[in-house]
Amino acid sequence: MSTPLIGVSKSILKIKELINHVANTCLNVLITGETGVGKEVVAQSLYAESPRAANNFVKINCAALPETLLESELYGYEKGAFTGAHKKRPGKFLTAHKGVLFLDEIGDMPLTLQSKMLHVLQSGEFSPLGSDEDFKTDVWVIAATNRNLEESINNKTFREDLFYRLNIIKIDIPPLRKRPEDIPALIEYYFRMYRSEYPNSDGGKPDPETLERLCAYHWPGNVRQLQNCIKKQMVLNSWDKIFEELPQDPSLISEQDTDSPGGEQADTLFHNDVNPERMKIISEFVDLSTSSEKLFEDISLKKIKKLASDKVEKEVITFVLEKVGWNRSRAAKILKVSYKTLLYKMSEFSVSPPVK
Ligand SMILES: Nc1ncnc2c1ncn2[C@@H]1O[C@H](COP(=O)(O)OP(=O)(O)OP(=O)(O)O)[C@@H](O)[C@H]1O
Numbered sequence: 537m538s539t540p541l542i543g544v545s546k547s548i549l550k551i552k553e554l555i556n557h558v559a560n561t562c563l564n565v566l567i568t569g570e571t572g573v574g575k576e577v578v579a580q581s582l583y584a585e586s587p588r589a590a591n592n593f594v595k596i597n598c599a600a601l602p603e604t605l606l607e608s609e610l611y612g613y614e615k616g617a618f619t620g621a622h623k624k625r626p627g628k629f630l631t632a633h634k635g636v637l638f639l640d641e642i643g644d645m646p647l648t649l650q651s652k653m654l655h656v657l658q659s660g661e662f663s664p665l666g667s668d669e670d671f672k673t674d675v676w677v678i679a680a681t682n683r684n685l686e687e688s689i690n691n692k693t694f695r696e697d698l699f700y701r702l703n704i705i706k707i708d709i710p711p712l713r714k715r716p717e718d719i720p721a722l723i724e725y726y727f728r729m730y731r732s733e734y735p736n737s738d739g740g741k742p743d744p745e746t747l748e749r750l751c752a753y754h755w756p757g758n759v760r761q762l763q764n765c766i767k768k769q770m771v772l773n774s775w776d777k778i779f780e781e782l783p784q785d786p787s788l789i790s791e792q793d794t795d796s797p798g799g800e801q802a803d804t805l806f807h808n809d810v811n812p813e814r815m816k817i818i819s820e821f822v823d824l825s826t827s828s829e830k831l832f833e834d835i836s837l838k839k840i841k842k843l844a845s846d847k848v849e850k851e852v853i854t855f856v857l858e859k860v861g862w863n864r865s866r867a868a869k870i871l872k873v874s875y876k877t878l879l880y881k882m883s884e885f886s887v888s889p890p891v892k
């Protein structure tokens with residue numbers, strides 16, 4: 537089941553109204569807004585309210601695929617259309633027939649594919665790669681982007697004619713900081729959701745003062761970030777800890793704050809990061825339990841590079857040796873190093889066969 541569009545702010549109520557009006561028309565919709573504001577939630581709501589809900593909702597992320605793959609994913613291909621096309625495959629346009637095609641991150645679609653897309657939207661026809669046959673398609677196209685497409689048009693990275701085709705109905709979702717009145721309702725919704733996911737958690741809801749702080753925060757990652765905080769609260773049960781880890785609003789950090797190394801600002805400087813993947817990588821080489829002030833005291837970029845490359849080398853060597861039953865000359869050949877180098881590295885990284 538898709539997520540309901542939660543919110544009581546004027547802008548969300550207006551969007552809900554618009555969804556009701558547009559859902560029956562199947563006019564192309566362009567949804568814009570910062571990351572995490574709910575563009576996909578709105579696209580799903582349009583689909584769920586429409587007569588097309590009985591058919592497919594097909595999503596494609598135009599930023600995630602290289603150009604040629606994006607083209608074949610969209611339009612499909614015939615057997616032998618290109619190297620590796622071992623059998624015929626239908627594209628998203630066909631799978632979405634009579635349903636919805638959600639073009640996510642449309643602002644990242646390469647220019648060459650934009651002209652083809654425009655043609656398909658105008659004619660309702662397309663042909664898979666390697667095919668002479670034209671297919672008629674009936675899809676409702678909903679597109680989304682967090683880019684400013686008007687700017688992209690000026691920079692000549694987005695076609696103006698395609699923009700007008702997609703932008704028949706525009707739904708712009710304001711960032712969460714501009715509609716703090718939605719925050720209590722979102723908190724309520726996600727608390728209920730995570731309570732059933734973590735039935736043993738004693739993560740408590742915010743008291744009035746904490747709620748006020750949450751409503752005053754600027755939420756750079758929007759609803760997604762708020763949602764993650766509630767999930768964290770289920771595990772940590774400490775709003776103070778959660779606030780400690782929230783990134784500061786850069787516009788609120790005065791020059792004096794940034795220059796003073798001893799202050800609270802400096803102490804959390806390197807610990808405020810919304811990108812958990814990055815923090816995970818860094819934590820492998822830097823001890824994040826050290827205070828921000830001293831975090832990089834004993835380590836340089838050069839040292840981190842050496843540690844990272846050693847770590848990867850060790851894993852690759854062990855992996856290959858395991859696969860070839862610890863036959864060192866075979867492993868050396870596969871890794872394209874001399875036998876002597878391999879032995880040296882094995883001893884440097886203490887790689888040895890398991891004791892039987
Ligand atoms: N109004 C809302 N009600 C309930 N959940 C919401 C709302 N807005 C966003 N969310 C939740 O926040 C998360 C991010 O939403 P979504 O993926 O729709 O954002 P997005 O704008 O598409 O983000 P991105 O630009 O990063 O793709 C999802 O888990 C979604 O369920």
Ligand SMILES: [Mg+2]
Nearest residue numbers: 575576640680
């Ligand atoms: Mg999205």
